[in-house]
Amino acid sequence: MRAIMKREEISSSTTRRPLYERLDWNLFRVFSVIVHEESITKAATRLCVTQSAVSQSLRRFEEQIGCKLMVRNGNNLSLTSVGEKIYNISMSIYEEVRKIEEATENNVISVTGRVKISMISGFRSHDYDTFLGDFHRKYPNVSLDIEICSASEVIMATIQKRSSLGIGLIKSGYKNIEYKILLPQRYAFYCSSRHRLFGRTDLVIEDILREDFVAFTADQIGFPLSSIAFFRDSRGFTGRIVASSPNVYEIKRLINAGIGIGCLPDHIAQFDVDSGNLWKLPPNEGIVDANIVMLWNNKAQKSSAEQIFIEELKRSFVT
Known part of the structure; x- marks a missing residue:
């Protein structure tokens, strides 16, 4: 009871x-x-x-x-x-x-430290630029140290924990490396107005197999742009590599000079196409996707500044 x-x-x-x-x-x-x-x-x-x-x-x-x-x-x-x-x-x-x-604004401002970013050349993104400005206003005491290097060097700097994070290209299989897509990229073949194939609308892929070409240094088996090398090998390209560079704008310069055909991301080539300096070659749909990603080592000890930068950048790109 x-x-x-x-x-x-x-x-x-x-x-x-x-x-x-x-x-x-x-x-x-x-x-x-x-x-x-x-x-x-x-x-x-x-x-x-x-x-x-x-x-x-x-x-x-x-x-x-x-x-x-x-x-x-x-x-x-x-x-x-x-x-x-x-x-x-x-x-x-x-x-x-x-x-x-x-x-909590005062506590946010008190975050201090340095974030080292290893990144490839040619990464252009309005969203990323906006993020950097917003991040600085929110965390004015965090400094950024940005190093421009090749795609392979970006990966190695991240693996070896020499950088807080990397922005570049990656292929799967790297232990302890996580990544998030920042910018989807589709690569295609292009030639310049100085090249004999410029302006041709009747071309098929067989017409470019013997052309000399300009290549990225990462365009090799085992490297981040190996998918381009696989494509060339699988389709029977026999032209010579007449120039190479890790820098996308140097690659575009070499193509514009008429040295050979070469691969470029569509969004980087578009201005020159519209200006009449470059011509897109077959296949019209492009050849490979090689997205620009942010990558970080999940085993690396990170400072508060590094952790905050990575987490906020991840949240800023919903892909």
Whole structure:
């Protein structure tokens, strides 16, 4: 009997707790996303959960509030009068939560250190430039040390922990190296206005197999651009390598000089194509994908500055 009375006292005490103490605050966020998206399905996509999970959260929120918050009219959701009030409260909560970043700003600024980046030449990205500016404003006491080197040197500097991270090309199989794509790249063959094949619209790949070509130093078996070498070998290219460089802009210079045909990323060649200086050769769809990635050694001990830079760069590129 005493045990039963004790359970009843606990139950009674629980029901007497104020509503705000019994609410699951995370449900405010789910509810506000549903209202903003005007759809359970779209809300699930934005929250990266299942549609069922969103529906259950809404139902649980309504149970905790004790009122119907939304009603369905065909395919549309509309707020009840109580739902409108709760949504306004949700937005007020959201605005207050946004102030957390301001409250921690002084602590953010106190992060100091150096981040060494080994990167290939020719990496152009508006998103990356924006990230660098935003990062500096947020962490003004973190300095950046940027070294330009070949694709293979970027990988070795990362493996040997001589750099905080690398930005370049990579092929799978490197132990302890993780990476994230920053810039998708499609490579294709090009020749210049000084080359005899320039402007030809009747060409097929067999027409370029015997042409001398300019090559990247990483365009060899076992190197980051080995896929280009595999393509040439598999299609029976017999032309000579007449010049080579690790620098994409030197490769473009050599092609423009008419020394030979060569491979370039489409986005780097496009300006010269539009200007009438370069001509795209078959195959028209290009030959290989060789994406620019950020890479880091997951076994390297990282300073706070290095860890923050890597994590924020990863979040900035959703690919």
